[in-house]
Amino acid sequence: MKILCNPLFFLFLGVCLLFLFRVFFIRTGLIYVTKRCWRRVVDCFHVHQFYRVPEFNENMQENRLYCKVSDYLHSLASLEDSDFTNLFTGKKPNDIVLRLDPNQVIDDDFLGAKVSWINEKIGGDKSHLRSFVLKMRKTDKRRILRPYLQHIHTISDELKQRNGDLKLYMNPGGEDHNERWRSVSFTHPSTFETIAMESDLKNKLISDLESFLKAKQYYHRLGRVWKRNYLLYGPSGTGKSSFVSAMAKFLNYDVYDIDLSRVVDDSDMKLLLLKTTTKSVIVIEDLDRFLIKKSTAVSLSGILNFMDGILNSCCAEERILVFTMNCKDNIDPAILRPGRIDVHIHFPLCDFAAFKTLASNYLGVKDHKLFPQVEEMFLNGATLSPAEIGELMIANRNSPSRALKSVITALQTGVEWRRSASFGRRLLDGSGTRVSPEESDNNSAIFSAENVDTTKDFRKLYGLLRLKNKKSQSFDLSSGQKYL
Numbered sequence: 378m379k380i381l382c383n384p385l386f387f388l389f390l391g392v393c394l395l396f397l398f399r400v401f402f403i404r405t406g407l408i409y410v411t412k413r414c415w416r417r418v419v420d421c422f423h424v425h426q427f428y429r430v431p432e433f434n435e436n437m438q439e440n441r442l443y444c445k446v447s448d449y450l451h452s453l454a455s456l457e458d459s460d461f462t463n464l465f466t467g468k469k470p471n472d473i474v475l476r477l478d479p480n481q482v483i484d485d486d487f488l489g490a491k492v493s494w495i496n497e498k499i500g501g502d503k504s505h506l507r508s509f510v511l512k513m514r515k516t517d518k519r520r521i522l523r524p525y526l527q528h529i530h531t532i533s534d535e536l537k538q539r540n541g542d543l544k545l546y547m548n549p550g551g552e553d554h555n556e557r558w559r560s561v562s563f564t565h566p567s568t569f570e571t572i573a574m575e576s577d578l579k580n581k582l583i584s585d586l587e588s589f590l591k592a593k594q595y596y597h598r599l600g601r602v603w604k605r606n607y608l609l610y611g612p613s614g615t616g617k618s619s620f621v622s623a624m625a626k627f628l629n630y631d632v633y634d635i636d637l638s639r640v641v642d643d644s645d646m647k648l649l650l651l652k653t654t655t656k657s658v659i660v661i662e663d664l665d666r667f668l669i670k671k672s673t674a675v676s677l678s679g680i681l682n683f684m685d686g687i688l689n690s691c692c693a694e695e696r697i698l699v700f701t702m703n704c705k706d707n708i709d710p711a712i713l714r715p716g717r718i719d720v721h722i723h724f725p726l727c728d729f730a731a732f733k734t735l736a737s738n739y740l741g742v743k744d745h746k747l748f749p750q751v752e753e754m755f756l757n758g759a760t761l762s763p764a765e766i767g768e769l770m771i772a773n774r775n776s777p778s779r780a781l782k783s784v785i786t787a788l789q790t791g792v793e794w795r796r797s798a799s800f801g802r803r804l805l806d807g808s809g810t811r812v813s814p815e816e817s818d819n820n821s822a823i824f825s826a827e828n829v830d831t832t833k834d835f836r837k838l839y840g841l842l843r844l845k846n847k848k849s850q851s852f853d854l855s856s857g858q859k860y861l
């Protein structure tokens with residue numbers, strides 16, 4: 378009984394009880410319920426302000442801020458405290474990425490103020506419309522709103538820069554107007570370093586892109602839309618698509634790849650454009666094929682309007698438009714006039730300088746005793762596309778000598794191949810460009826631009842070459858052609 382009168386006993390009992398409470402609260406998770414209730418109580422004494430960041434604006438264009446907020450929130454450690462998150466595999470095989478489930482709340486602190494975000498799905502479960510809603514105390518609003526939004530911009534830009542997280546958007550076509558663009562991560566490995574191209578030209582193009590990036594005020598002063606149109610033209614397998622990737626990576630822009638065969642009409646094309654975002658490279662590949670064969674539902678004036686930027690003036694700016702073609706000879710001059718195309722870039726077949734870049738990139742060889750022989754062959758007019766040479770080098774990457782020998786054989790073969798092809802009709806123009814389908818349709822299917830990709834032909838040829846090499850060192854082109 379005496380012990381009950383001892384204050385130390387009560388102190389000890391109190392500590393024990395507190396400890397047990399704590400263990401009980403943490404073990405059972407009641408701590409979270411308590412925290413939440415406490416927060417609700419505190420919230421009752423504050424007036425809040427809400428800001429919605431919808432995924433699309435009233436023109437149904439993607440809201441860039443939504444993407445930035447999404448990137449920012451998904452980088453927060455407090456994402457793990459959210460009640461419901463989805464788990465996905467990341468870029469690396471063992472990476473696990475957390476994604477907020479709809480209608481979940483995520484908390485954040487900024488300059489001592491507490492804010493929360495709700496990942497809302499507008500219009501029920503079947504809806505595609507999403508938004509983030511920011512909730513902050515009115516008393517904090519004036520102090521933190523602007524710096525907080527600026528902070529989100531900065532962090533999301535840094536994240537994008539660090540992760541190289543670019544997106545490739547494709548138009549799937551079809552009826553679903555909410556899904557004009559479908560995106561995947563843009564992982565094309567080409568950069569300006571890996572592209573074999575005359576170094577002066579490459580440097581000029583890089584500085585052209587750099588000066589475009591700095592020219593916002595200049596374009597606005599002239600009353601022009603801040604955009605630049607490039608035409609990349611040259612034979613198949615010379616690096617046009619790879620160059621687009623290099624541009625996008627250099628600029629850190631997303632890529633919108635418009636498949637003209639899936640565009641239903643001119644207004645569909647307009648809507649596609651309206652739904653592209655600023656800081657993007659918009660690409661139309663093989664424009665010559667669509668124009669010559671008229672295999673797209675988009676009219677010439679639809680394409681011209683797009684190139685002029687009349688439509689773009691009502692959309693976001695800071696964008697690059699790129700058109701690729703195999704040959705621009707038969708193209709309506711209206712398409713190519715200055716203003717519609719700002720920069721024309723020719724992608725030729727390989728010369729010796731480009732070959733050396735490829736040898737260095739693919740084989741790690743800067744010099745070799747077979748180089749003079751290869752150089753002589755180029756000087757004598759032999760040539761292949763960089764894609765063709767790249768294929769041979771990849772196939773023989775373990776033995777540079779074998780790779781170079783196979784390139785020499787292929788160069789010889791290529792000369793004979795092209796010579797034999799030119800007996801009947803001219804199939805290649807001066808720069809090695811394939812002629813149009815109309816010009817070549819009486820010739821063998823091998824050279825028909827619409828059916829045959831030179832690279833694929835060459836792979837078949839090369840497959841044959843390897844088979845034959847096992848039996849004998851010589852390669853009979855005429856017999857090879859029978860198999861093509």
Ligand SMILES: Nc1ncnc2c1ncn2[C@@H]1O[C@H](COP(=O)(O)OP(=O)(O)OP(=O)(O)O)[C@@H](O)[C@H]1O
Pocket residue numbers: 567571572573574611612613614615616617618619620703724763764765767830
């Ligand atoms: N100039 C080059 N430098 C380095 N690699 C190249 C070059 N040209 C082509 N290649 C390689 O060849 C392959 C095909 O190139 P790419 O797709 O860029 O050619 P393309 O000109 O777009 O052809 P197409 O007209 O058929 O679309 C790629 O894997 C690329 O790495």
Ligand SMILES: [Mg+2]
Pocket residue numbers: 617618619662701
């Ligand atoms: Mg291409």
